[in-house]
Amino acid sequence: MLQQANDKPEDADDIIEEMVQSVIDVETLDDLFRDLSACAQVIEVLVKRGQGHVRDEDTSPDLMVGRAMLEQEDVRGIQVRYLFEGFSWMDTLMKVEHGYQLVRVRHELNEK
Numbered sequence: 001m002l003q004q005a006n007d008k009p010e011d012a013d014d015i016i017e018e019m020v021q022s023v024i025d026v027e028t029l030d031d032l033f034r035d036l037s038a039c040a041q042v043i044e045v046l047v048k049r050g051q052g053h054v055r056d057e058d059t060s061p062d063l064m065v066g067r068a069m070l071e072q073e074d075v076r077g078i079q080v081r082y083l084f085e086g087f088s089w090m091d092t093l094m095k096v097e098h099g100y101q102l103v104r105v106r107h108e109l110n111e112k
Helices: 002-006 026-039 063-071
Strands: 019-024 041-050 077-084 087-096 099-108
Touching: 019 026, 026 063, 026 077, 026 087, 026 099, 041 063, 063 077, 063 087
Parallel strands: none
Antiparallel strands: 019 099, 041 077, 077 087, 087 099
């Protein structure tokens, strides 16, 4: 699942895909969380209680607690920030009628 966002046509070396948006099913959600747990360095999980609002908690839940909150619809959505293959990533997930809305943004890491 994580590698799909990195895929690009061979002749598009100068194109960097910065955002991907999709509705995923529960099986793909399972794959995503398995990949995040095994392959990524999770930096932070934020929970959103409403549009533009981060839940009023001092600590970030761990990845699986965030997933449970999303699946139980305790929150509007979650945002997972992580490092993978030299990039900083931010996945935002929200429950929708036919699955989960995933918005993935890739950021270049500032190297100095």
